[in-house]
Amino acid sequence: MRRLKDKIAVVTGAAEGIGLAISQMFALEGCKVAMCDINLSKCETESSLINKKGGETIPFECSVDNSSQMENVVKAVMNSFKQIDVLVNNAAIAVQGNIVEMPEEDWDTLMNVNLKGVFIGIKTVLPHMLKKRSGSIISLSSLQASRSWNDWTAYAAAKGGINAMTVQLAGQFGNQNVRFNTISPGAINTPMNERRQKEEGESFLKASIDQAAMLRLGTTEEVAQTAVFLASDESRFITGEDIKVDGGLSALPRYIEN
Numbered sequence: 235m236r237r238l239k240d241k242i243a244v245v246t247g248a249a250e251g252i253g254l255a256i257s258q259m260f261a262l263e264g265c266k267v268a269m270c271d272i273n274l275s276k277c278e279t280e281s282s283l284i285n286k287k288g289g290e291t292i293p294f295e296c297s298v299d300n301s302s303q304m305e306n307v308v309k310a311v312m313n314s315f316k317q318i319d320v321l322v323n324n325a326a327i328a329v330q331g332n333i334v335e336m337p338e339e340d341w342d343t344l345m346n347v348n349l350k351g352v353f354i355g356i357k358t359v360l361p362h363m364l365k366k367r368s369g370s371i372i373s374l375s376s377l378q379a380s381r382s383w384n385d386w387t388a389y390a391a392a393k394g395g396i397n398a399m400t401v402q403l404a405g406q407f408g409n410q411n412v413r414f415n416t417i418s419p420g421a422i423n424t425p426m427n428e429r430r431q432k433e434e435g436e437s438f439l440k441a442s443i444d445q446a447a448m449l450r451l452g453t454t455e456e457v458a459q460t461a462v463f464l465a466s467d468e469s470r471f472i473t474g475e476d477i478k479v480d481g482g483l484s485a486l487p488r489y490i491e492n
């Protein structure tokens with residue numbers, strides 16, 4: 235059974251990592267996908283690979299912090315398909331920085347992509363969902379919104395902002411059948427973490443693995459499966475929810491009675 239048959243989705247940050255896995259799995263489930271990324275050539279390559287296997291995707295060059303680029307994507311999708319059923323706010327950048335030393339420009343750059351980008355995505359897509367009185371908006375948050383990590387204040391603050399926005403909007407638009415949910419991954423094996431590993435060394439990933447109950451990194455497919463569920467009608471009574479896909483990172487440390 236194709237769980238997303240006849241649905242139309244916009245996925246941001248779709249050229250690699252979790253956004254790519256979501257686009258691939260959505261297409262397998264019968265969804266048509268607008269794949270948006272700043273890396274157009276990678277997006278085109280991945281889109282054509284999906285289409286060769288029978289999927290239907292369209293690549294777009296779009297930076298999520300640029301409202302006119304996002305408006306162009308939404309216009310093109312509405313012209314072609316007349317509806318948008320699912321928005322996945324996935325694009326984000328990882329910028330580390332001790333709060334005392336972090337340049338203001340780094341804070342602004344991160345907030346523009348990771349938090350304002352979600353605002354722009356929702357602002358642009360929501361009117362079409364409200365007209366149809368149907369839609370699912372899924373935003374990629376992080377376990378870092380609820381657990382302390384050294385020197386990831388800005389990244390965590392943006393993710394906390396996404397969680398707060400999601401609850402606000404779920405309450406406001408539930409009566410119009412538009413749902414808002416977040417997915418909070420733990421440590422997932424993606425290019426983002428490969429880059430961090432190169433910059434910071436092996437130890438940070440080892441620490442993530444050692445602190446997850448399941449003692450491994452997650453895969454992009456494991457996150458994408460949760461996105462399929464939230465995009466599908468199987469989750470039609472779920473809104474304002476955050477689903478952790480973290481291999482039990484948030485379940486530890488355990489209380490041990492001596």
Ligand SMILES: NC(=O)c1ccc[n+]([C@@H]2O[C@H](COP(=O)([O-])OP(=O)(O)OC[C@H]3O[C@@H](n4cnc5c(N)ncnc54)[C@H](O)[C@@H]3O)[C@@H](O)[C@H]2O)c1
Pocket residue numbers: 246247248249250251252253270271272273296297298299323324325326327347374375376377418419420421422423424425426427
């Ligand atoms: N990888 C993890 O362990 C992890 C953990 C928790 C949360 N997340 C979240 O999951 C999401 C995906 O992470 P990932 O690890 O797959 O990242 P990634 O860096 O591997 O891929 C991100 C994609 O977004 C694109 N992108 C970057 N800036 C953009 C912009 N301004 N506009 C449009 N596209 C842009 C990149 O080109 C890339 O294709 C992010 O929201 C991230 O914060 C990841």
